[in-house]
Amino acid sequence: xxxxxxxxxxxxxxxxxxxxxxxxxxxxxxxxxxxxxxxxxxxxxxxxxxxxxxxxxxxxxxxxxxxxxxxxxxxxxxxxxxxxxxxxxxxxxxxxxxxxxxxxxxxxxxxxxxxxxxxxxxxxxxxxxxxxxxxxxxxxxxxxxxxxxxxxxxxxxxxxxxxxxxxxxxxxxxxxxxxxxxxxxxxxxxxxxxx
Numbered sequence: 001x002x003x004x005x006x007x008x009x010x011x012x013x014x015x016x017x018x019x020x021x022x023x024x025x026x027x028x029x030x031x032x033x034x035x036x037x038x039x040x041x042x043x044x045x046x047x048x049x050x051x052x053x054x055x056x057x058x059x060x061x062x063x064x065x066x067x068x069x070x071x072x073x074x075x076x077x078x079x080x081x082x083x084x085x086x087x088x089x090x091x092x093x094x095x096x097x098x099x100x101x102x103x104x105x106x107x108x109x110x111x112x113x114x115x116x117x118x119x120x121x122x123x124x125x126x127x128x129x130x131x132x133x134x135x136x137x138x139x140x141x142x143x144x145x146x147x148x149x150x151x152x153x154x155x156x157x158x159x160x161x162x163x164x165x166x167x168x169x170x171x172x173x174x175x176x177x178x179x180x181x182x183x184x185x186x187x188x189x190x191x192x193x194x195x
Contacts, residue, residue: 035181042148042176043185052136053190059132060183063125070121074114081110122174129173145172 048056084103091097133142146168151158154171176182 032181035179036185039176039179039182039185042172043182043189045144045148046137046141048137048141048186048189050190050192052141053186055136056129056132056177057183057186057190059129060177060186063129063178064180064183066121066125070117077110077114081107122178125178126170126173129177130169133169133173133177142169145169145176148172149175 085107088097088099088103092099133145137145143165146165149168149171151163151168151171152160154175177186
């Protein structure tokens with residue numbers, strides 16, 4: 001009887017966990033669709049032609065590839081340090097050993113290096129996409145892109161007169177065109193029979 005009760009409890013726990021994961025996946029899907037609506041709200045006013053999208057997509061693809069390559073490198077660094085981190089956590093929990101200051105310094109240095117590398121990649125990718133926009137879009141489209149986002153939401157301390165058009169375009173590229181969900185939307189727009 002105990003085995004049967006245990007088996008039933010185990011099945012219920014697994015079904016509950018699966019249900020929770022399913023709900024989480026459903027919620028994530030809805031949130032992604034909501035973000036797509038927001039992105040389209042900023043992309044569609046540009047009235048991009050298929051040829052313009054065709055010129056921008058390869059640059060965005062390269063940017064995405066650069067991010068993926070660095071993410072893989074980060075994973076390697078983390079995997080190399082996994083045993084040290086696991087041991088420090090285990091010793092702290094089981095023995096009450098305070099984690100070694102050298103290990104903490106080493107891990108903090110690694111995290112800072114990750115942040116600096118991510119920032120450099122983001123900056124390079126933004127510049128690369130901005131250049132593609134400048135050669136593909138007309139002046140009106142560039143103006144629409146530059147004014148698409150409320151810069152004050154991202155930097156509330158800046159005065160409107162201090163915001164340069166180049167900074168507005170940079171923000172647009174970072175927040176809209178380089179958003180992971182924007183790529184799929186642009187691909188669909190480019191292959192759409194309309195336009």
